[in-house]
Amino acid sequence: MLVPVDIKKVGRPPSNENQREVILNSAAELFARKGFDGASISDLAAAISQSKAAVYHYFPNKRQLCDAIIVQALATLVPRTQEQVSQASDAREQLRLFMLCHADQFETNRFGIITMLSGFDAMPESKTKQQANRLRDEHEALLRQIIRNGIDQQVFSPMDVSMAGRAVLSMLNWMARWYRPEGRLSARQIAAQYYEIICQGFVARS
Amino acid sequence: MLVPVDIKKVGRPPSNENQREVILNSAAELFARKGFDGASISDLAAAISQSKAAVYHYFPNKRQLCDAIIVQALATLVPRTQEQVSQASDAREQLRLFMLCHADQFETNRFGIITMLSGFDAMPESKTKQQANRLRDEHEALLRQIIRNGIDQQVFSPMDVSMAGRAVLSMLNWMARWYRPEGRLSARQIAAQYYEIICQGFVARS
Numbered sequence: 271m272l273v274p275v276d277i278k279k280v281g282r283p284p285s286n287e288n289q290r291e292v293i294l295n296s297a298a299e300l301f302a303r304k305g306f307d308g309a310s311i312s313d314l315a316a317a318i319s320q321s322k323a324a325v326y327h328y329f330p331n332k333r334q335l336c337d338a339i340i341v342q343a344l345a346t347l348v349p350r351t352q353e354q355v356s357q358a359s360d361a362r363e364q365l366r367l368f369m370l371c372h373a374d375q376f377e378t379n380r381f382g383i384i385t386m387l388s389g390f391d392a393m394p395e396s397k398t399k400q401q402a403n404r405l406r407d408e409h410e411a412l413l414r415q416i417i418r419n420g421i422d423q424q425v426f427s428p429m430d431v432s433m434a435g436r437a438v439l440s441m442l443n444w445m446a447r448w449y450r451p452e453g454r455l456s457a458r459q460i461a462a463q464y465y466e467i468i469c470q471g472f473v474a475r476s
Numbered sequence: 477m478l479v480p481v482d483i484k485k486v487g488r489p490p491s492n493e494n495q496r497e498v499i500l501n502s503a504a505e506l507f508a509r510k511g512f513d514g515a516s517i518s519d520l521a522a523a524i525s526q527s528k529a530a531v532y533h534y535f536p537n538k539r540q541l542c543d544a545i546i547v548q549a550l551a552t553l554v555p556r557t558q559e560q561v562s563q564a565s566d567a568r569e570q571l572r573l574f575m576l577c578h579a580d581q582f583e584t585n586r587f588g589i590i591t592m593l594s595g596f597d598a599m600p601e602s603k604t605k606q607q608a609n610r611l612r613d614e615h616e617a618l619l620r621q622i623i624r625n626g627i628d629q630q631v632f633s634p635m636d637v638s639m640a641g642r643a644v645l646s647m648l649n650w651m652a653r654w655y656r657p658e659g660r661l662s663a664r665q666i667a668a669q670y671y672e673i674i675c676q677g678f679v680a681r682s
Binding site: 304305306307308362365391417420423425426427429430433434436437439440441443444445448449460463464467468469470471472473474475 | 633
């Protein structure tokens with residue numbers, strides 16, 4: 271009996287999750303180092319010793335590849351942070367865990383988080399963008415909830431919760447611009463120091 | 477008497493500071509919106525209704541044009557901040573003035589400061605880069621000096637001055653990513669809130 275051949279699949283590499291991961295990881299490094307416009311599928315193919323067709327088999331274009339990295343970074347960061355934070359009830363400890371977990375991504379998924387932070391705003395409207403927005407909103411809402419908890423528990427002073435959340439995320443996100451894994455402090459150690467600074471404030475307590 | 481004609485200059489637009497400023501301002505907006513790789517001299521020429529040659533008359537290439545914007549942004553920000561800060565002697569007021577003046581650039585030179593913040597790291601080695609480094613170092617040194625003053629004056633708690641300076645600059649610099657002039661608060665108002673947050677800290681004072 272003749273087996274029908276799917277012509278379109280002839281010559282394509284076998285589809286597997288591992289290969290998709292290899293592409294995502296290498297592409298994240300390329301985007302993080304060169305930016306969206308600076309990175310090319312040719313560079314990527316060369317970096318993983320594959321043909322451009324092998325890349326296009328998984329991602330129809332550079333935009334969708336970049337958007338997949340952004341969503342993947344958020345889909346790792348957001349539930350992991352929620353899970354960590356849920357282990358504490360004191361708002362100070364929740365905040366500390368949030369900050370450590372967020373910063374941790376600069377160690378465990380450095381290029382993914384940098385691609386996410388630098389590429390988020392440029393994502394065109396799409397289902398992937400909607401998914402990214404939802405995850406980002408969840409993450410920011412968790413942080414604001416922690417701050418509100420702290421105010422309710424009277425361990426934090428009353429403050430503009432939204433602005434306070436921005437202050438925390440700004441400190442952490444700017445690490446994308448200067449943090450180097452070979453530096454003196456780990457990303458978690460930096461976040462721990464930022465936590466002390468933002469909790470205690472500069473002004474001496476009498 | 478025959479006047480020698482400089483062949484190379486025939487057909488070039490007249491050199492004047494105003495024209496150079498027009499190019500720098502429009503280019504800053506292009507770089508801020510599209511990034512270095514996304515912006516082109518053709519786009520710029522179209523935006524200012526000039527020929528590409530008119531742009532190349534002032535800047536030999538896109539790289540030198542971008543670097544000039546970066547240095548110009550720092551050469552405005554840094555002495556202006558120094559001048560403002562010098563008007564106060566209390567470290568808290570010095571810090572407040574530093575933060576307001578830094579944030580103010582998002583209102584008065586929005587595209588220049590965004591181009592500077594996003595393009596600084598990618599500047600290739602050159603005299604312009606050295607000049608940019610010196611200005612950046614001066615600015616960061618001023619902030620650390622303010623924090624040290626505060627510790628010496630015992631208005632600030634003892635802390636890691638370098639990390640505290642990073643925390644302040646991170647909050648301000650991340651504004652490049654989200655601040656919009658049409659928003660609810662001006663850049664200075666945001667900086668004033670950040671100043672209160674970083675000075676007082678989250679943890680309630682007894």
